Amino acid sequence: MLSLPNLLTLARIAAIPLVVASFWLDRGWAQWTAAALFFIASVTDYFDGWLARRWQQVSRLGRFLDPIADKLLVASVLLLLCAFETLRGVHVIPALIILCREIMVSGLREFLAELRVGLPVSSAAKWKTAIQMMALGVLLIGNAGPPWVMPLGLALLWFAAALTLWTGYDYLRAGLEHMIDDPAAVPPPRPVSDDGKRHADGRLS
Template sequence: MWTLPNLLTLSRIVAVPLLIGFLWWPSWAAGYGIAFVLYCLMGITDYFDGYLARAQGAVSKLGIFLDPIADKIMVAAVVLMLVATRDIAGWSLVAGMIILLREIAVSGLREFLAQLQVSVPVSKLAKWKTTLQLVSLGGLILAGALPHWHWVQTVSLAALWGAAVLTLVTGWDYLRVGLKHMD
């Protein structure tokens, strides 16, 4: 249970309040810089927990359960914080809402299907969606650290919209599978 992959996953969850703390003051560029480094470390642990679990034959039920939760907690907390600091504002709020709503809906759907003993594997497109979400949010954090580099925020917001589109597509894919198992 307390394997290195599971500890890496737990470290991402534990690091979220620290990450949010560094993002708390939008005019503190150094805080955003520290948050960006922490966010990148959290992303690296996301890669390595799965890699190590498979390489060491240490895939566990706890890890399978916690990994997507850690991702969702991190994404939701960062989206909410970037909305609060107005780094995500205007029409881009819609992209943030799409991402949050889909994550909640798919989590509920997975829970429902688990009761029916139906497993829904993560698709390659869903992995790309997660990657684009993480890159776009990381870019928005970096934009706060480099406020004079306006292009970083522009590119990151475009990536956020790309992630929102993939979020809708993959959400629909999961819903289609789920509907087959509903009365």
Template sequence: MRINLPTWLTLFRILLLPVVVVVFYLPWHWSSLAAAGVFVAAALTDWLDGWLARKLGQTSPFGAFLDPVADKLMVTVTLFLLVSDHPSALLALTSAVIVGREIGVSALREWMAELGQRARVRVQLLGKLKTIMQFVAIVVLLVEHDAGTLRFYKVGEVLLVLAAALTLVSGFGYLRAAWPALSESSFRDGG
């Protein structure tokens, strides 16, 4: 298998995750901005790899598999960092909703692919909006994670709650789209 440029960018995004973790825990006053900067660089590669894949005609099954995995890893790892730093019920609950939805939708897509109906649960516009909202919320929370005043931390929390709401709505959209095939399969299998 030959790895193309968009897939290299996706792999680079995954490799940036340990960098975000290390920088997040550095004991320097600029570590918040640096961690947020690394996260933003990773988020930009998410946009760039998709754009390049379409522009250069370099889409591949491996790239199509790896790109959403990289996105989910980015969000999940960073949310774990943020919850460990500010263990509030609100942050833990919204993070659990986001991560739980990601796991559920991934399982749903796998099941639908097994039924030969993966196209029913392809990425929707609302799912892309959800991802953007998550990224923005995470950047705000990263910047503010060790700031003395936490003046924008509440803004980040509100954005994350909105992202969790979009997460639920888009997740139910995927489930509704898949429901006819799922219920038919369950009826056919006797379940």
């Protein structure tokens, strides 16, 4: 169960407090350290899936942990950047867009999973993730880097937010096809025991 791909995913989760602690030190070198740790953690997002497929080690644990690790990493860094006012004013908007989209897609996936309907990751979503990770890594460097670092990070973040809206709409549209006016989208009633016995046709006795 704890194969190398799964260990890489767990390492991505374990890196989150290290990124936060490094950034919290409020030193120039600490911001670079936080960015380096974040970039390393982000790269594992590619290699855990690639190794799992190549070595035929795709597992339920990996499929469960991988999206959780991604969302925890991204949400933690976005909140960190907002807390330290690296993101402030209108630049908080793309952070909210990204966070809200992740919550929406997670809920949509959970609902569709009950219907045994998959929601495949599109190529646009993969680009969104890559640009999002680059933006957050650059913003972690922030004012510890050259003057052009912050404008670059903000531009990448807004671009990632635009892709987030696009891919979020695609996922929502795909999910609605399985929900709206689809009798099969309503799970069958579960049996009730004791005095309120429910039969297979839904009647209570």
